[in-house]
Amino acid sequence: MTQERENNLDKEIKDLQSLAENLVSYGRSLGAEEIEVAVATGREFSVNVRLQAIEDLTEANFRYLSMKIIKDKKVASASSSDLSLETLKDLMRKAVKRAELANKDEWAGLPTPTEPYPDPASLCLYDPEIACLEPRKKIELAFETEKIALADSRITNSHGASFGSSEGAYILANSHGFSGFYKATSCSLSLSLQAGDTDNRVEDGWFSSKRFFQELDPPEAIAKKAVERTTRLLKPQKIKTQSIPVIFEPSQTAWLLGFLFTCVAGTSIYHRASFLVDKLGEKIATSQITVIDDGLIPGKLGSRPFDSEGVPTRKTIVIDSGILRNYLCNTYAARKLNLSSTGNAEGGGIGPNNFYLVPGELSPEEIIASLDRGLILVKTIGHGLNPVTGDISRGAFGLWVEKGEILYPVSEITIAGNLGEILNQIELIGSDLKFETSVCGPTIKVAELTVAGE
Amino acid sequence: MILCNHFANLSLRDLQLILEAALSQGGDFADIFMEYRHYQAVTMEEDIIKETGETIIQGIGIRVISGEKTGYAYTNELNFEKARQAALTAATIASSPRPIEIKPLVTKEVLSNFYPLKISPNQFELDKKIDLVKEVYAACLRFDSKIIRVKVTLGDVLQWVAIANSEGLYIADIRPMIRLTCVAIAEDKGKREVGFAGTGGRIGYDYFLEKHPVRLIGEEAAQEALKLLEAIEPPAGEMPVVLAAGHSGVLVHEAVGHLLEADFNRKKTSIFWNKLGQKVGSSLVRIIDDPTIPGFRGSYNLDDEGTQPKPVLLIDKGVVTGFLQDRLSSKIMKQPLTGHGRRQDFTCFPLPRMSNTYIDRGEHTPEEIIKSVKKGIYAEKFEGGQVEDSGKFTFTISSGHLIEEGRLTVPIKQATLIGMNIDILKAISMVGSDLAFSPQTGTCSKEGQEVPVSDGCPTLKIEKMTVGGQL
Numbered sequence: 001m002t003q004e005r006e007n008n009l010d011k012e013i014k015d016l017q018s019l020a021e022n023l024v025s026y027g028r029s030l031g032a033e034e035i036e037v038a039v040a041t042g043r044e045f046s047v048n049v050r051l052q053a054i055e056d057l058t059e060a061n062f063r064y065l066s067m068k069i070i071k072d073k074k075v076a077s078a079s080s081s082d083l084s085l086e087t088l089k090d091l092m093r094k095a096v097k098r099a100e101l102a103n104k105d106e107w108a109g110l111p112t113p114t115e116p117y118p119d120p121a122s123l124c125l126y127d128p129e130i131a132c133l134e135p136r137k138k139i140e141l142a143f144e145t146e147k148i149a150l151a152d153s154r155i156t157n158s159h160g161a162s163f164g165s166s167e168g169a170y171i172l173a174n175s176h177g178f179s180g181f182y183k184a185t186s187c188s189l190s191l192s193l194q195a196g197d198t199d200n201r202v203e204d205g206w207f208s209s210k211r212f213f214q215e216l217d218p219p220e221a222i223a224k225k226a227v228e229r230t231t232r233l234l235k236p237q238k239i240k241t242q243s244i245p246v247i248f249e250p251s252q253t254a255w256l257l258g259f260l261f262t263c264v265a266g267t268s269i270y271h272r273a274s275f276l277v278d279k280l281g282e283k284i285a286t287s288q289i290t291v292i293d294d295g296l297i298p299g300k301l302g303s304r305p306f307d308s309e310g311v312p313t314r315k316t317i318v319i320d321s322g323i324l325r326n327y328l329c330n331t332y333a334a335r336k337l338n339l340s341s342t343g344n345a346e347g348g349g350i351g352p353n354n355f356y357l358v359p360g361e362l363s364p365e366e367i368i369a370s371l372d373r374g375l376i377l378v379k380t381i382g383h384g385l386n387p388v389t390g391d392i393s394r395g396a397f398g399l400w401v402e403k404g405e406i407l408y409p410v411s412e413i414t415i416a417g418n419l420g421e422i423l424n425q426i427e428l429i430g431s432d433l434k435f436e437t438s439v440c441g442p443t444i445k446v447a448e449l450t451v452a453g454e
Numbered sequence: 455m456i457l458c459n460h461f462a463n464l465s466l467r468d469l470q471l472i473l474e475a476a477l478s479q480g481g482d483f484a485d486i487f488m489e490y491r492h493y494q495a496v497t498m499e500e501d502i503i504k505e506t507g508e509t510i511i512q513g514i515g516i517r518v519i520s521g522e523k524t525g526y527a528y529t530n531e532l533n534f535e536k537a538r539q540a541a542l543t544a545a546t547i548a549s550s551p552r553p554i555e556i557k558p559l560v561t562k563e564v565l566s567n568f569y570p571l572k573i574s575p576n577q578f579e580l581d582k583k584i585d586l587v588k589e590v591y592a593a594c595l596r597f598d599s600k601i602i603r604v605k606v607t608l609g610d611v612l613q614w615v616a617i618a619n620s621e622g623l624y625i626a627d628i629r630p631m632i633r634l635t636c637v638a639i640a641e642d643k644g645k646r647e648v649g650f651a652g653t654g655g656r657i658g659y660d661y662f663l664e665k666h667p668v669r670l671i672g673e674e675a676a677q678e679a680l681k682l683l684e685a686i687e688p689p690a691g692e693m694p695v696v697l698a699a700g701h702s703g704v705l706v707h708e709a710v711g712h713l714l715e716a717d718f719n720r721k722k723t724s725i726f727w728n729k730l731g732q733k734v735g736s737s738l739v740r741i742i743d744d745p746t747i748p749g750f751r752g753s754y755n756l757d758d759e760g761t762q763p764k765p766v767l768l769i770d771k772g773v774v775t776g777f778l779q780d781r782l783s784s785k786i787m788k789q790p791l792t793g794h795g796r797r798q799d800f801t802c803f804p805l806p807r808m809s810n811t812y813i814d815r816g817e818h819t820p821e822e823i824i825k826s827v828k829k830g831i832y833a834e835k836f837e838g839g840q841v842e843d844s845g846k847f848t849f850t851i852s853s854g855h856l857i858e859e860g861r862l863t864v865p866i867k868q869a870t871l872i873g874m875n876i877d878i879l880k881a882i883s884m885v886g887s888d889l890a891f892s893p894q895t896g897t898c899s900k901e902g903q904e905v906p907v908s909d910g911c912p913t914l915k916i917e918k919m920t921v922g923g924q925l
Contacts, residue, residue: 050721056524056803059543063530080510081530087510094508101580103502135546157723159843194843198728199876201844241691243925271499271603272646273639348505381840382848384870384922388639388648393870393922395840395848411846414870414922416690452690452922 006128013169013181016041020065020173023088027069028175030096034070034110035175038308039063039083042168045135049142050160052150059135062168068348069095070109074102077348110309111331111341113176117305117312120182124299127212130185131167138163141219145191148223154231159192159205165213170304178310186211186301189219191226195234202233202409204379209436211299229378233397236411239453245374246415246449247367247401250432252377253441257357259385259392259419260291261439264318264326265350266333268387275390275420276324284324285423288360291319293328295343295353302354302438306343313343313353319423328352357441360429364443367428369404375451376401377415390419396451410453417449460490460512461532461616461626466559468534469618472516473556475541477620481520481548483781484541485619487758488514488532489800492612494575498587499605501595506580513800516541519782520548526803557622565762568746568753569630571658575610578659583608586634586659586668594638594672600683601676602646603639608632617760625760630656631751631906633895636671640679647685647867649678650837650852655894655908657749678835678853681865685853688869688923694830695871695916696823696857700890701836703909706813707898708839708847709875710741711909714768714776715794715806715900716783718843725845725876726774735772735879738816742767743778745793745809751894752809752907756793759804763793768811772879780806798903805900812910816885820913823884825860831921832857833871836892845875870922878916886913 020037027035041063048055065088066079076099078091120126146161165187173179190207206226208217248256268274276284295313297303306312309331316326327337330345344350368376375398384393393416399406430443464472469486476484491511497504514537515528525547527540587606594604609632616626635652651674653666662668697705718724726734744765745753756762759781766776777787780795783806795804824832832855839849850870855862891910898907 054523054547056526057547058526058528058803060526060528060540060801061530062801075505077505077507078509079507080512082510082512082532083530091508091510098506098508098580101584102504102506105502105504157721159721159723194723198722198725201723201725203723203842203844241925271605271639272641273603273648275646381842381846382850382870382872383838383840384848384850384868386648386868388646389867391868393850393868395846395870395872395922397846412872412874412920414690414848414872414920416869416922416924450690450922450924452920454692454920 006131009169009183012041013171016171017173017179017181020171021179023067023092024173024175026089027092027096030093032069032071032096036068036110036309037065037173039065039171040168042166044166045138046162046164047139047142048160048162049139049146050158052143052147054139055160067092067095069099071096071099073104073106073108074099075105075108076102107332107335110174110176111311113178115312117180118296120305122298123296123303123305125182125184125211125303127185129213130165130187133165133213138165141189145189145219145223148220149191149193149227152227154195155193155227156196157194161191164188172310174310180306180310182305184211187213187216189216189222191222193226193230195230202230204229204233209301211301232399233409236409238412239400239410239451241452241454243448243450245371246446247371247374247376248444248446249376249378250434250440250442252380253357253444254437254439255380257355257441258439261352261355262387263390263419264328266327266329266337267350269327270333270336274387279324282324283322284420285319285322286426287322288429289319289322289423289426290317290358292317292358293342293344293353293355297354300354300435302352304353307345308347309345311341311343311345316342352439354435355439356433359431359433359442362428362430364430364432367430367443367445368401370428371401371404373402375410376406392417392419413451413453415449415451422446460614461488463533466624469624470556470559472537472541473618473620475538476516476518476545477554477556478542479545479548480550480552480554481518483519483620485517485617485759486514487800488616490614493609495607495609496583496587497607498591503584511799514540515800515803516544517803518544518547522786523547524782524803528801556620559618559624560622562623562625564625564627564755566746566755568748568755569656570748571630572660573658575612575630575632586662590634590636590668590672593669594636594676597673597676598680600640600642600680601638602641605637608634615758619760623760625756627755629754630658632657634668634671635895636675638675638679640683642683645683647679647682649675649682651675651678651893652895653893655749655751656753682853682867685865685867688831688866688921690921690923690925692918692920694827695919695921696827696830696832697911697914698832698834699820699886699888699913700910701892702833702914703812703892703911704836704839704849706741706911707808707811707907707909708841708849709878710769711743711808711811712841713843713845713875714778716777716779716787717806719777720783720787723843725843729774732774733772734774734876735769736882737771738885739769739772739879739882740814741769742814743808743811747810750810750908751896757795758797759795761791761793761795766792778806778808780804796905798905802903805903807900807905808898808907810908812889812891813885813912813914815887815889815912818884818886820886820888823886823913823915824857824862826884826915827857828859830857831866832862846872847875848872872920872922878919881917881919882914883917884915888912
């Protein structure tokens with residue numbers, strides 16, 4: 001069964017790889033100088049179980065092809081979920097014609113061929129077990145996870161438990177002779193809960209997300225954590241508006257790093273749309289801070305042998321002991337900034353590989369114990385992130401701490417600050433880094449943030 | 455009658471056979487959603503037309519409903535065999551094989567047209583689209599020498615949809631959409647700020663030629679960026695908030711609209727589930743969701759389940775009066791369909807969603823409202839928000855003003871406001887007569903599905919709300 005499924009995918013990859021190569025040749029015959037064709041193919045499964053009944057189940061194959069052509073340094077792109085050769089050739093013809101309407105862009109172009117990319121097998125991205133997992137097993141996992149949580153009498157409603165998995169391949173060919181692919185899988189198990197009566201509801205949840213099925217946290221662990229995270233928010237109090245130390249739980253450090261990623265992405269830099277413009281080599285954070293982008297960590301969600309332009313991924317130190325060392329670039333941004341691509345091309349833009357804050361030595365408990373009076377930030381809602389200024393303003397939920405003890409939950413507050421200032425105010429870094437998402441970090445303690453309440 | 459040759463490979467007879475396959479394991483209802491979407495985009499930045507793009511999205515989604523369960527499968531190939539395979543996959547959600555009657559498909563007329571357009575996206579040449587983009591760009595850049603970067607993006611879409619279901623419905627529509635936006639970065643004395651503006655909707659290019667000169671978009675983005683250079687940090691804490699007409703519609707979207715979507719109420723996760731007929735807000739508050747406003751981003755002739763939509767009165771004089779329904783929820787809740795079953799594309803099954811949501815006009819002039827505030831903030835432009843089913847919601851303003859002694863004074867920068875929806879609905883103390891809608895560029899995300907929406911409101915006063923600024 002496994003073998004058969006894998007052979008099917010391998011055969012499909014072969015077909016799609018020759019389709020991509022053929023399109024590259026076709027583009028060249030039309031007079032385009034540079035051509036890039038990428039295809040994503042795969043199979044997705046998801047099931048949602050709510051109050052111990054299946055709510056919905058989706059199962060499908062997906063395919064998507066995108067192409068970029070450059071003629072006289074003028075760029076046109078196209079993409080399609082219709083993979084018939086006739087449609088794709090038509091799109092290619094129109095793209096070549098359309099390119100004439102764009103302006104010359106001296107920076108445009110495919111990456112210069114470099115060293116070969118690492119063997120995808122060495123990165124452990126594909127789990128054959130996911131490909132052959134019976135739907136019944138996946139549904140059972142969702143049922144079991146929710147069942148454990150519902151047994152807790154404090155849980156008053158459920159948004160449901162979900163299991164999702166995907167297996168597929170990414171195929172890329174270009175007119176500089178690159179032709180490659182890699183296969184990848186992922187799976188996730190998640191649960192979202194409510195506690196309290198209708199007019200005093202609180203909600204939260206938990207999840208596990210991995211490339212390998214065996215690495216997924218078991219239902220008990222996810223359910224227990226989801227229940228704990230939800231019920232600890234019950235009976236919140238309001239607090240006065242004040243400036244206080246704030247501890248970020250790992251899920252909160254993750255969005256802070258996601259925002260940092262936007263601010264170090266080459267596109268933001270050459271647009272001067274980041275507060276970190278012109279700051280390479282400068283000290284922008286406390287010396288405890290080291291931030292890395294690494295596409296080569298075996299088995300992690302953000303790992304891949306090459307980026308969406310075929311540039312091999314690598315390990316890039318973005319912030320080294322507080323000093324900004326590198327911006328993260330695709331080929332275009334790198335040329336604009338007179339730097340090298342860091343293997344971060346994603347679609348037409350720039351995306352993270354595994355982008356993380358290097359952990360410290362303290363346990364989260366030790367960090368909380370060090371807090372004399374302040375807030376643990378556990379959940380945020382809303383958008384308020386401005387890369388141009390670094391300003392942050394979000395709705396927040398937290399736990400109030402005095403003398404190292406958690407006293408009560410806090411809600412209807414906002415946090416406001418500036419990423420540039422926060423980076424210089426990170427006092428403590430936890431040891432609890434887990435790669436559940438491709439952008440991630442451990443618990444951190446920030447010396448001071450404005451928390452608005454009453 | 456809309457003809458769509460993209461779906462020509464599938465006859466009504468084929469669709470009927472696919473529906474039979476979908477219900478071959480039992481179930482109560484099945485539908486087929488066919489989509490062909492053509493998208494064109496132009497980007498200008500750094501003084502050049504950097505790239506043009508074209509995208510085709512095509513596929514078929516098959517849904518089977520069995521009790522409260524949904525089975526879903528899709529394929530990106532518009533042919534009978536693939537669609538039938540997908541139908542058999544979706545069918546496995548049901549497990550009581552019994553004969554299911556499929557009514558013969560009858561083509562239903564689309565009764566209204568909410569897309570006022572003379573020049574459709576596919577009738578306007580790309581070089582003319584590029585001219586519009588250049589005009590926005592130039593208007594923004596030349597507005598002031600402090601404007602250092604401009605990015606203009608134009609995207610247009612024609613979406614052909616056809617829906618067939620086991621109750622015998624076959625209906626089709628072609629939906630246009632245009633979105634033209636401008637981002638400006640201003641720099642002065644080492645300080646940089648960003649401004650945004652845009653417009654669009656289910657309109658044709660005639661809109662820009664006859665009604666809305668595109669240079670206004672460039673100028674507005676420049677103005678916001680320049681204004682922010684002068685802006686101070688907003689204050690922090692609880693204070694009166696006046697929301698400007700138009701942009702502030704995001705409040706009604708987040709604070710009220712989402713939690714009146716029927717799925718959250720039949721699941722009893724929304725704070726409103728037990729409040730139909732109850733007073734939850736100030737008597738001044740009347741909230742409507744209307745998918746039938748011509749040309750608006752959230753409008754449609756039929757929803758993604760083939761239902762022809764109706765405006766829904768959600769809140770009247772502060773009392774909850776209705777929910778936004780899709781087929782599944784309306785059946786479970788035994789309430790009539792409202793035509794709010796929407797989906798992002800063929801890979802997704804429908805969910806109850808908002809369309810164009812707004813607070814109706816009241817009696818006060820905007821001047822009276824501002825004058826009534828001694829010290830507070832005036833929220834003018836917005837960048838979005840979020841809500842939890844518990845009723846806690848936020849929205850973020852990108853720019854505004856302080857109100858001091860009844861007058862607008864210094865401009866303020868980004869701030870996030872947070873509150874509990876039923877507290878805020880009660881705290882609405884004045885409603886203006888100047889109903890306006892936010893720019894037609896908004897997108898709403900729910901359970902990973904994005905759909906175009908718009909929202910609106912007149913000038914509003916909230917007696918007290920937590921503003922997340924600086925001390």
